[in-house]
Amino acid sequence: MTTTRPVALVTGATSGIGKETASALAAAGFEVIGTGRKTSQLTPPDGVTYLDLDVASDDSATTAVAEVVDRFGRIDVLVNNAGIGSAGAVEENSVAQAQRIFNINVLGVMRMTKAVLPHMRSQGGGRVINISSVLGIAPQPFMALYVASKHAIEGYSESLDHEVREHGVRVLLVQPAYTKTSFDTNAAQPDTPLPLYAERRRDFDAMIEQAMKDGDDPAVVAKTIVTAATDKKPKLRYTAGPLASRVSAARRLVPAGTFDKQIRKTSHLPG
Template sequence: MGKRHLVALVTGATSGIGLATSNALVQAGYAVYGTTRRHAPEPTGDVSLITCDVRSEESVADAVGFVLDRADQIDLLVNNAGVGLLGAVEDSSVAQHQELFDLNVFGAIRTCKAVLPSMRRRGSGRIVNISSVLGFIPAPFSAAYAASKHALEAYSQSLDHEVRGQGVRVVLVEPAYTRTSFDANMLKPDHPKDEYLKARAGADKLIEQAIAKADTPEAVAKVVIRAATARSPALRYQAGGLARSLEVARKLVPEKMLDGMLRKQMQLDRTGT
């Protein structure tokens, strides 16, 4: 009888970080199931794609049940599915904020709750939640997205304390800008206001320029593998040089100075800094 593969479930696995992570996990010896919101295509590679909308508890339960029926276990869950939103707080309705949270936060909550019973029964498991540097340093025109990542970080830390004694660990991977289509797929503000037009356009241009020279999804995937396989994992793993630099700055640079640096980068009025 051959060696049994470890089994990974990766949400949002058809592009960007999710796709790179799925392929890296295959290379690391995992049997990988990846989710897509669209109808799953016929298998063509080493990653088994399954249809799952993490905004639906029923869809998540069906996907997790499918993997457990096929593989009998889920050793690793990578919560990668998510969406961005660039705009001022006043540019978006409460409903749009809720839409973003439903995917970025409650989507991860749904998948965690679905896989945890089987992990606890086996006494082992790892959950890697893909956060962001905006999970520890908020930025202007990213309030909703940053808030969702802050929420994911708090949830992950609390959950890790609860399940650590049962052999399950929950860790965070925090990328900065990544060379993906993430910016092109962002939600568009549903109530844009003229008062923020110039500043919003400036932020959009800065992000576009940063993504063009950012880390590759494959670089982030390497960090996910490290977080997934570490015998004694850290709580957080920054992915890429910029993310590591921002984490150091958060710890060492005085808050007021960091605030001024951020406003300068975003080309905002520095009155009061």
């Protein structure tokens, strides 16, 4: 089966930002395939088809992309949304835990991107939209593994965009701030906790919990992703929501020392 509508593949589309994005793209006229690790018992939003995918698996990534191309004839937009958060001080996260987080947040993006690029090049165009974060450009104590993964996605995406632009393909970044999702409750907790950091970690947990409650609605991020998917002249980076815009501007314009002090204040750290 082929379709006359543009085709969008959205990873991590069974909840939160991914689910809202799948719905928003369908409303914008896309044929949408949303993925999750186990989707058989789930009801997709209107206009969305669910497909099983584990972005941590090479075989799963290539199989899912091949299935979409076989079924719909093309992939015009890939939204790399699937990811996992992290909590704890760096000393409290084992290397094995870091590998798991990077396997999803970074290598998962790379697997999916490498799988779709040949199809996008052969059809003469396409967009890969990678969901980064304002923490891809700013630090956040007690989330270092997640922050490092998003910094990696920023560098990877910008570099790749230069490589594929001449083939009609763009690689774009969307940077949300805190969003009302289950991100914090699903984050990987420290697997080697140390009493030394217990108090600071409790402060951090309380801060994140409140930030998520006060965060943007996922629909705000979804709207930005649709803009990135449809802009006639796409930008490399799109901030999603007012907080993300403020953090991005501050990172560029505020003196380093002032920015550093604000990070410590927000994170309830001394000095």
